[in-house]
Every structure is written in structure tokens, then in C-alpha cells.
Amino acid sequence: MSIRFTAKARRGMVALTVAAGLAVGVAGCGSGGGGDDKKPDTSASASKRSGSDPSAQEGQSDTPLAELKGPDGLLLQITSAQRDSGGFVTVNGNLKNDGAKTIVVPAALSGNETEITRNGRSLGGATLVDSKGKKRYYVLRDTDGRPLTTTGFSTVKAGESLSVFMQFPSPPTDTSEVSFQLPGFAAGTITISG
Numbered sequence: 001m002s003i004r005f006t007a008k009a010r011r012g013m014v015a016l017t018v019a020a021g022l023a024v025g026v027a028g029c030g031s032g033g034g035g036d037d038k039k040p041d042t043s044a045s046a047s048k049r050s051g052s053d054p055s056a057q058e059g060q061s062d063t064p065l066a067e068l069k070g071p072d073g074l075l076l077q078i079t080s081a082q083r084d085s086g087g088f089v090t091v092n093g094n095l096k097n098d099g100a101k102t103i104v105v106p107a108a109l110s111g112n113e114t115e116i117t118r119n120g121r122s123l124g125g126a127t128l129v130d131s132k133g134k135k136r137y138y139v140l141r142d143t144d145g146r147p148l149t150t151t152g153f154s155t156v157k158a159g160e161s162l163s164v165f166m167q168f169p170s171p172p173t174d175t176s177e178v179s180f181q182l183p184g185f186a187a188g189t190i191t192i193s194g
């Protein structure tokens with residue numbers, strides 16, 4: 001009985017932490033001032049990541065932070081890595097099919113953790129490696145074990161590009177360079193802003 005209560009209490013604390021982090025993020029987006037039209041667009045795109053236009057998101061530039069080559073002509077362009085005051089880092093990018101045929105997205109991108117893979121295709125296998133602090137950071141999960149990343153894609157048509165995101169626990173604030181890793185892709189060094 002006490003083990004079940006502890007597990008429920010732990011899940012409740014995680015849910016409370018995620019809710020508090022989202023509330024802080026929403027409050028921070030709304031405090032911008034009257035004339036800045038980009039603030040509402042940023043918060044709207046943050047809540048609808050899978051259909052958002054990454055060029056409209058804050059902290060992104062035309063030049064990607066990294067371009068990582070993957071299997072069968074897949075290319076991941078990381079466009080931003082933004083540290084949030086809520087204690088997490090959001091990595092945004094584009095998953096492109098540079099090949100001539102439709103590609104079935106490899107299941108390996110979801111990683112091999114049962115809790116993540118049972119929730120379908122995702123980028124849940126991504127990690128950030130802080131070589132300075134000698135730590136590896138995995139994609140965050142909600143209380144149901146779903147990864148806080150783009151989900152629900154199984155194929156990418158030739159020439160198609162999907163906007164993607166992944167959220168990780170934040171490395172210490174004095175760490176700005178980390179290695180981004182995704183199964184099947186080359187690793188790349190990215191700089192965290194914010």
C-alpha cells in the first residue's frame with residue numbers, strides 16, 4: 001500500500017512540476033508589452049510544436065546550429081537550443097528527407113526505453129551530453145511516460161521537412177556547449193542560448 005502511495009505521490013509531484021513550468025513559461029510570454037506581436041506567436045507555436053513554423057520561433061536564425069546526417073537521406077537541422085527559466089532546454093529543428101523516395105522513419109529514433117517506445121514514434125532517443133559536467137541528459141517525459149518531443153510521424157516524403165522539438169533537463173547555467181545525439185545520426189555540438 002505504501003509503495004503504491006509513493007508512486008502516486010511521485011507522479012503527482014512530476015505533474016505539478018510540469019504544470020508549474022508550463023505556467024511560468026506562459027506567464028513569461030504574456031508579459032512582453034503591448035507592441036510586440038511576436039510574443040503571442042511564439043507561445044502559440046510552442047504549444048503546437050508539430051505544426052509550427054520554426055522560422056517564427058524566438059532564438060532561431062537562418063543558419064542552423066548543426067546539421068546532422070542520418071540514414072537513407074534523412075537530415076536533422078537544429079535551428080535553436082533555448083534554456084528556459086523553468087529548468088529545461090528546448091531544442092528545435094527540421095527533420096528533412098533529402099532523398100528521392102519516401103522514407104519510413106527508423107524506430108531507433110524513439111530510443112529503446114519501453115516507457116517511451118510504447119507511446120509510438122518520436123525523437124525520444126535524443127540526448128544532450130555535457131562533457132564538461134560529465135552528464136548525459138535524456139528527453140523529458142510527462143506523467144504517462146510520453147516523451148516531450150515531436151511524436152506521431154512514421155514517414156517523410158521526398159523533399160519534405162517536418163518541424164520538430166525536444167525538451168531536456170537543463171545543464172548548469174555555466175554550460176553552454178553540449179553534444180546533441182540521436183540514434184542513427186552523426187553527433188553534433190550545439191550552443192544553448194538563454
